Amino acid sequence: MRLPTFVSLFLLVISQTVLSSPCVSFDSSFNLLAFGLDGKDWNAGTQESWANGTAADITANGRPPFDGVNTTCYLAQFFNAVYVLNGNSSDSSAVHIYDAAGKSWSRQSVITGSFDATNFAAILDHDTNVFYALSQGSLFYLNMGSMTSANSTAISWIDADKSPYPSSYTSPVMALAQNHIHFLDVPGVPAGSADIFVIHYNYFQPASQPYPVAGGGTIPATQGKTASFFQAEGVQQEFAFIPEDGSATYVINVETNTTEAYTGPSTKDAAATYAASITALVQLDSKGNVMFFPYTEGDVSVNTAATWTKVAAIAAVAPATSSSASSSTTGTAGETQTIISGGGGPTTTGSASGHSSGSLAVRMSGPLAAAGLVGVLACVL
Numbered sequence: 001m002r003l004p005t006f007v008s009l010f011l012l013v014i015s016q017t018v019l020s021s022p023c024v025s026f027d028s029s030f031n032l033l034a035f036g037l038d039g040k041d042w043n044a045g046t047q048e049s050w051a052n053g054t055a056a057d058i059t060a061n062g063r064p065p066f067d068g069v070n071t072t073c074y075l076a077q078f079f080n081a082v083y084v085l086n087g088n089s090s091d092s093s094a095v096h097i098y099d100a101a102g103k104s105w106s107r108q109s110v111i112t113g114s115f116d117a118t119n120f121a122a123i124l125d126h127d128t129n130v131f132y133a134l135s136q137g138s139l140f141y142l143n144m145g146s147m148t149s150a151n152s153t154a155i156s157w158i159d160a161d162k163s164p165y166p167s168s169y170t171s172p173v174m175a176l177a178q179n180h181i182h183f184l185d186v187p188g189v190p191a192g193s194a195d196i197f198v199i200h201y202n203y204f205q206p207a208s209q210p211y212p213v214a215g216g217g218t219i220p221a222t223q224g225k226t227a228s229f230f231q232a233e234g235v236q237q238e239f240a241f242i243p244e245d246g247s248a249t250y251v252i253n254v255e256t257n258t259t260e261a262y263t264g265p266s267t268k269d270a271a272a273t274y275a276a277s278i279t280a281l282v283q284l285d286s287k288g289n290v291m292f293f294p295y296t297e298g299d300v301s302v303n304t305a306a307t308w309t310k311v312a313a314i315a316a317v318a319p320a321t322s323s324s325a326s327s328s329t330t331g332t333a334g335e336t337q338t339i340i341s342g343g344g345g346p347t348t349t350g351s352a353s354g355h356s357s358g359s360l361a362v363r364m365s366g367p368l369a370a371a372g373l374v375g376v377l378a379c380v381l
């Protein structure tokens with residue numbers, strides 16, 4: 001790195017550094033949705049159209065800027081809505097709601113109370129449409145009711161219960177299946193076992209549940225990401241766990257209490273995030289590449305032969321950044337948002353199911369913005 005100029009140092013000090021966080025999710029027909037990629041939102045259609053074709057631009061008014069850290073997106077399957085947490089770095093408490101049928105956005109006001117909206121892991125319970133989040137040692141919930149758009153009444157995070165987990169469990173790895181929240185990588189729990197919270201009984205199951213890998217082996221006790229496979233009807237019964245080293249794709253079945261180990265994603269990226277449909281697991285890596293693993297519930301031999309494939313329909317319209325630093329500038333009058341992605345930017349550390357990407361964005365407002373871009377590039381080049 002060249003010596004930064006005085007001007008660039010000055011501008012870096014006054015600029016606010018945030019991380020750009022796109023996310024992937026689905027609508028209830030399992031069209032693949034990618035939000036905040038190259039500053040826009042995309043619908044790649046259903047799975048047969050991912051390998052070719054072109055994603056449709058669904059960028060609409062009222063969307064969050066997807067400039068937050070740890071932005072996460074959740075499909076409310078019964079309501080054909082996607083809920084976005086931390087979609088706006090300046091408004092971390094809000095839930096942004098994408099009504100997939102109406103292709104419209106709204107912003108739900110949320111009262112956080114003692115909930116730390118900047119540091120948590122969460123799942124959206126399938127049957128009740130309630131978020132459960134572990135934050136600062138407590139389990140909180142937020143009832144989304146049947147919302148496909150925000151209503152004028154604020155909703156509140158409620159502190160449900162102190163968790164029984166050690167205070168060192170600061171980056172929870174949470175997964176949902178069969179209305180049970182699974183906590184992986186809990187300190188003191190043997191590798192291959194999960195601790196469980198039973199949603200309908202508000203109950204932390206005292207004993208850990210082992211999920212042995214078929215044919216031998218153990219899910220490693222490590223950080224990683226999760227995604228629950230939906231069902232055509234009813235609640236999820238399986239979830240994927242991708243350890244942060246990307247060495248395998250574990251699929252945990254909570255009916256049989258067993259695990260299958262399949263090939264890991266081609267891109268090993270601790271900061272990648274994941275979403276699952278009924279028949280696919282999708283990876284969004286920190287450079288903005290979207291890949292998928294076709295998945296057939298109950299067919300181990302087909303899944304064993306399956307390979308990770310690029311979602312070309314998204315790459316065609318929102319190409320990932322190259323390995324060297326690159327920048328793009330978006331924004332409206334009075335505000336310039338410079339996004340520097342790729343190898344040149346710092347990456348966030350792998351964090352539970354908290355989703356984050358490694359793209360560095362620097363936001364500046366007003367007349368200094370253009371000068372700021374020059375200053376930032378001076379540091380990066």
Ligand SMILES: *[C@@H]1O[C@H](CO)[C@@H](O)[C@H](O)[C@H]1NC(C)=O
Binds near residue numbers: 048049051052053
């Ligand atoms: C697109 O991909 C699908 C599945 O891979 C294939 O069946 C179809 O023929 C392809 N269409 C075109 C136009 O290439």
Ligand SMILES: *[C@@H]1O[C@H](CO)[C@@H](O)[C@H](O)[C@H]1NC(C)=O
Binds near residue numbers: 065088090091
């Ligand atoms: C993000 O939040 C800030 C603070 O509430 C708000 O002023 C701004 O309009 C929001 N941005 C978008 C694009 O919604």
Ligand SMILES: *[C@@H]1O[C@H](CO)[C@@H](O)[C@H](O)[C@H]1NC(C)=O
Binds near residue numbers: 069118170172
């Ligand atoms: C992102 O999530 C991680 C892990 O939960 C947390 O340590 C970090 O503080 C979060 N950062 C922000 C800015 O929300």
Ligand SMILES: *[C@@H]1O[C@H](CO)[C@@H](O)[C@H](O)[C@H]1NC(C)=O
Binds near residue numbers: 145147151152153155
């Ligand atoms: C807003 O939505 C919440 C959650 O579904 C619900 O409890 C509340 O009654 C709604 N308020 C109004 C005014 O519709």
Ligand SMILES: *[C@@H]1O[C@H](CO)[C@@H](O)[C@H](O)[C@H]1NC(C)=O
Binds near residue numbers: 196254256
């Ligand atoms: C699987 O684990 C759950 C949770 O511990 C338990 O309730 C259930 O009885 C187990 N099922 C089987 C088939 O072992």
